[in-house]
Amino acid sequence: MVFLEFPYDFELKELVKTFPGMDWNKKLKVWYIPYSDQRLTELIQFFKGKVWLDYSQFKKVSIPVEKIRNDLSPLDSGIGEEIIKFEQWMRNKRYSESSIKTYRDALSVFFRFLENKPITEVESSDLEKFNTEYIIAKRYSSSYQNQFVNAVKLFLVNSHNKKLNPEIISRPKKEKLLPNVLSKEEVKMILEAHKNIKHKAMLSLIYACGLRRSELLNLKIKDVDSKRRLLIVRQSKGKKDRIVPISDKIIELLRKYYKEFIPKCYLFEGKIMGGMYSEKSLESVLKQALTKSGISKPVTLHWLRHSYATHLLESGTDLRFIQEILGHKSSKTTEIYTHVSTKSLQNIKSPFDDL
Missing domain, CATH: 1.10.150.130 (Tyrosine recombinase, N-terminal domain)
Structure with missing residues (x-):
């Protein structure tokens, strides 16, 4: 392995992440790539003119195997x-x-x-x-x-x-695990927890359009068609584009957000203007919302997507339309939401009540 170590610098960290194959080791707290002479040359060329790479002390060192994975030999x-x-x-x-x-x-x-x-x-x-x-x-x-x-x-x-x-x-x-679904009341509490309009808009859009985390982060300003009330999700899972309906309420929220933050490229940008918002920061936004709303469930961003699909089904939306909106390749994937929808179950009377 080749380890990269440097004092924390946000811009440098974002640059390092873009090198193909670069990964983060949580235990050793270093960035690393598998070693080869060719790979080392590519690394030097990648950073040339961007940052000074000090490899004067580069040498082979013995890392205790247990620090990496304690029961396996080095590769x-x-x-x-x-x-x-x-x-x-x-x-x-x-x-x-x-x-x-x-x-x-x-x-x-x-x-x-x-x-x-x-x-x-x-x-x-x-x-x-x-x-x-x-x-x-x-x-x-x-x-x-x-x-x-x-x-x-x-x-x-x-x-x-x-x-x-x-x-x-x-x-x-x-x-065969059932998707985790929140009630509409719980969703509302989460979405209204943040006063920061950017944080509120991100979480709201995930729920309002049933988006995956990566789909939200890859959205660009041009992908919002406010006149036709549509959101274009480009090259998501399976390399597919799809169109998702977007309500007037969420469009109005996005307009307020845009006027305040004025993004240049991506709909939601990070600290660097024109750069993509990070996954870790988005997860932190949700975590803060859960703390503020007092919800103790282990909610993830995907729970909002599951909740959106289930609430659509409970409101009478045809399963075929839900499949298209979510971008599912197979209808069997979408049918899982019929098992967590409570609309029909609540109408079933238990024989226990007649005893």
């Missing part, structure tokens, strides 16, 4: 370079940075578990062993297990045209 540099090549292939294929990071981390853990077994010698039994002795033994979720299966299979096919036996790599059953 072999040769395998690390193969993963970097695969990472670049994914980037060229326009995979999202989130997917690239997930696959990269999964492959790193997998090969470290195998004690850097040569890639050409990896068999289906290795993945089965990893699944039993690592994922299941540590009680990781089925979705986490699926990520590893997807990452390893795609990597081996892409890098070495090597296919694993699909019968051995059985897919785990995915937990």
Whole structure:
């Protein structure tokens, strides 16, 4: 790994985050990327003319394995370079940075578990062993297990045209969890908690249009069509554009926000003019709203999206329209909200009442 250390500086931090493959280690509190000679050259070129990079003391150091992951061996540099090549292939294929990071981390853990077994010698039994002795033994979720299966299979096919036996790599059953939904009263308390109109507008827009966190942060001023009362969500999950209806009430709120903050590019900008608002700051906005409103539930931003969909269903909106508004590929995804809608359930009379 190559570690980057510097005194806290917001603009520099935002610059470092844009370098492909850069990640933050919470335990060691450093920015890092997997090491290779080519990667180091790319790093130097990236910062050239922007900031002085002091690599005069750059050397190999021994980091205690337990500080990184206490039960796995360090990753072999040769395998690390193969993963970097695969990472670049994914980037060229326009995979999202989130997917690239997930696959990269999964492959790193997998090969470290195998004690850097040569890639050409990896068999289906290795993945089965990893699944039993690592994922299941540590009680990781089925979705986490699926990520590893997807990452390893795609990597081996892409890098070495090597296919694993699909019968051995059985897919785990995915937990059928109901979405968390807030009442309209609770939503109102959260949205009215902030006096800061920017914070109020961000949370309100997530609920009013059923947006994902990334969709809100990527919105640009031109995406609000106030005349047609529409919001254009561009290239969201699945690389799809979609149109979402937006009410006069939220348009009026956005106009007040715009007059006060005058954003230049993104609808909601961070401290740097023209720069995107950060995910961490948005989560902090919600956390503050929960504290102010006195709601103790572990509410996340996605709860507002779930609540929007459920409240639409309860008000009589057709499920097909809800699917389009939320941008769901399958109607089965949208049908989950029928299980948390209370409109029909409240009309059912319990036989206990007749006793």
